[in-house]
Amino acid sequence: MSEPTATIPVVDYLVLDDGPAHLVGNRCEDCGATFLDRHNACPNCGGRRIERARLPETGRIESYTVLVRGAPKHIGPFVSVLVRLDDGTYVKANLIDVDPVADAVDTDRPVRIVTYPVGTDDSGTEAIAFGFAYDTEGSAQP
Amino acid sequence: MSEDVWIIGASMTPIRRHRDRDALDLSAEACLGALDDAGMSIRDMGVMAVGTQFEPYTFGQQVQKQIGQTGIPLYNVHNACATGATAVRSVLMEIKAGEADLGLALGVEQMTAGSPPYRSMKPAEGNEFTAEGRDGHVMPTEGILGTGQMFGVFAQTGMDYARQHDGVGFEQFAKVAEKNHAHSTLNPLAQYQRPYSLEEIMSAEMLAYPNTLPMSCPTGDGAAAVVLVSEERLRTLDPEVRRRAVKISASVMTSDPYDPSGLAHPDVNTLTRLAADQAYERAGIGPEDLDLVELHDCFATAELVHYDNLRLCEPGGAGEWIDRRGPWRDGELPVNVSGGLISKGHPIGATGVANIYEVTTHLRGEAGDRQIEGARVGMTHVIGLGSACAVHILERAAGG
Numbered sequence: 001m002s003e004p005t006a007t008i009p010v011v012d013y014l015v016l017d018d019g020p021a022h023l024v025g026n027r028c029e030d031c032g033a034t035f036l037d038r039h040n041a042c043p044n045c046g047g048r049r050i051e052r053a054r055l056p057e058t059g060r061i062e063s064y065t066v067l068v069r070g071a072p073k074h075i076g077p078f079v080s081v082l083v084r085l086d087d088g089t090y091v092k093a094n095l096i097d098v099d100p101v102a103d104a105v106d107t108d109r110p111v112r113i114v115t116y117p118v119g120t121d122d123s124g125t126e127a128i129a130f131g132f133a134y135d136t137e138g139s140a141q142p
Numbered sequence: 143m144s145e146d147v148w149i150i151g152a153s154m155t156p157i158r159r160h161r162d163r164d165a166l167d168l169s170a171e172a173c174l175g176a177l178d179d180a181g182m183s184i185r186d187m188g189v190m191a192v193g194t195q196f197e198p199y200t201f202g203q204q205v206q207k208q209i210g211q212t213g214i215p216l217y218n219v220h221n222a223c224a225t226g227a228t229a230v231r232s233v234l235m236e237i238k239a240g241e242a243d244l245g246l247a248l249g250v251e252q253m254t255a256g257s258p259p260y261r262s263m264k265p266a267e268g269n270e271f272t273a274e275g276r277d278g279h280v281m282p283t284e285g286i287l288g289t290g291q292m293f294g295v296f297a298q299t300g301m302d303y304a305r306q307h308d309g310v311g312f313e314q315f316a317k318v319a320e321k322n323h324a325h326s327t328l329n330p331l332a333q334y335q336r337p338y339s340l341e342e343i344m345s346a347e348m349l350a351y352p353n354t355l356p357m358s359c360p361t362g363d364g365a366a367a368v369v370l371v372s373e374e375r376l377r378t379l380d381p382e383v384r385r386r387a388v389k390i391s392a393s394v395m396t397s398d399p400y401d402p403s404g405l406a407h408p409d410v411n412t413l414t415r416l417a418a419d420q421a422y423e424r425a426g427i428g429p430e431d432l433d434l435v436e437l438h439d440c441f442a443t444a445e446l447v448h449y450d451n452l453r454l455c456e457p458g459g460a461g462e463w464i465d466r467r468g469p470w471r472d473g474e475l476p477v478n479v480s481g482g483l484i485s486k487g488h489p490i491g492a493t494g495v496a497n498i499y500e501v502t503t504h505l506r507g508e509a510g511d512r513q514i515e516g517a518r519v520g521m522t523h524v525i526g527l528g529s530a531c532a533v534h535i536l537e538r539a540a541g542g
């Protein structure tokens with residue numbers, strides 16, 4: 001196995017080459033509503049001045065499920081979470097570094113974005129995905 | 143304010159895996175059944191609306207070629223799981239506008255013989271990564287960036303409710319399925335007609351926590367149709383038709399208003415609450431006046447949150463309500479006495495007409511073994527993910 005020559009984010013709102021991995025969204029300059037995807041006008045207020053915004057790397061889990069039979073066969077059971085980032089933006093992703101069972105999910109613990117390789121193409125480019133893991137960095141867990 | 147619109151004909155096919163009947167045959171059976179039930183001919187209809195999620199465009203015109211081509215306006219409608227209810231409301235609006243005084247609404251889906259356009263799931267390895275779509279994805283993201291699939295979304299919606307309300311968990315959701323499977327044992331039109339014990343439901347294969355397979359709607363085929371009439375025209379019809387007529391006291395549709403979470407995860411709560419509140423106001427009734435409700439239980443988690451959204455239980459009290467058997471057919475307010483989508487089945491386009499058929503049949507006192515005695519007022523509710531919501535309130539004819 002040769003070393004990957006290049007990386008590519010699995011989606012374009014994941015930024016890998018500007019400091020720590022983070023997400024970038026779009027923010028309405030009129031009302032402050034922030035979203036990951038691209039909008040021609042703000043879905044909240046109709047404003048048309050939309051700027052890119054770097055999103056925080058930490059947040060809280062609002063809801064989750066564990067897909068078992070429903071998971072794609074080549075992926076297997078996984079935990080899907082809806083995370084409310086510290087600025088109020090919502091992101092759907094996997095909770096990683098846990099067993100895919102309901103008991104492993106603790107909605108009281110903060111989570112932090114982490115990245116991992118998810119596949120390599122024929123030219124050796126590695127796709128990098130993001131997920132969320134419990135935040136142990138800098139948090140004062142009792 | 144314009145006059146009310148009434149239902150004078152209703153029919154539905156059994157919901158099954160209909161391997162030998164295509165969508166046209168199912169449609170024709172429901173339409174002809176509804177016309178016969180109304181004592182009407184296709185030549186009496188001034189407008190028609192046809193709802194299907196997966197059939198090709200101008201499908202409704204192909205149905206006309208089975209039941210009668212009379213040159214009337216026909217609306218083909220498409221609104222995810224709210225498709226059938228959207229067809230009913232399209233006919234209702236045409237009648238309210240004075241453009242027609244009689245119309246036919248059909249909902250249908252054939253999911254066995256047809257093939258729903260599910261996206262293919264490419265494996266992660268191979269070829270060259272190329273960013274595609276509005277999010278620039280280089281591979282399918284289902285299972286990598288959480289889930290966007292319907293069963294995953296409704297599972298998360300249920301777990302959000304559980305997080306916010308003590309006493310709501312796997313067992314409360316499972317009790318919803320126990321109830322609906324028990325109810326469908328009395329419904330010969332239902333796809334499943336056998337009871338499941340709570341233990342059997344909870345130990346069954348997990349689809350997406352907390353919904354096991356018997357807590358999830360099956361794939362099935364079927365059609366349902368209704369004939370609608372203006373109040374003015376109804377007054378001229380045969381006394382027997384008038385006696386069995388059912389009034390549409392409210393027909394409300396909503397789409398999802400902006401919510402910060404809704405772009406990442408569909409919000410099925412807010413638009414349901416908006417629709418229910420508008421429906422109660424327009425009908426001039428409250429939840430305490432309802433005798434039965436058919437609501438959109440595509441998954442057990444969905445039914446539980448809609449007890450609260452439709453104001454059927456105390457605010458926040460959905461778990462406690464199912465624990466005390468409030469929505470059972472012998473409880474305070476029967477919910478999904480048909481068996482609901484979990485057990486009666488969920489042919490996507492047909493569902494929003496089939497629930498109107500069910501409530502209409504009870505209000506006419508013609509529901510046989512599953513009849514809710516003395517039912518006078520009922521509600522139907524559907525959600526199409528993305529999202530579309532429709533709520534109808536139906537009332538028995540006065541003195542009927």
Ligand SMILES: [Zn+2]
Nearest residue numbers: 028031042045
């Ligand atoms: Zn805005």
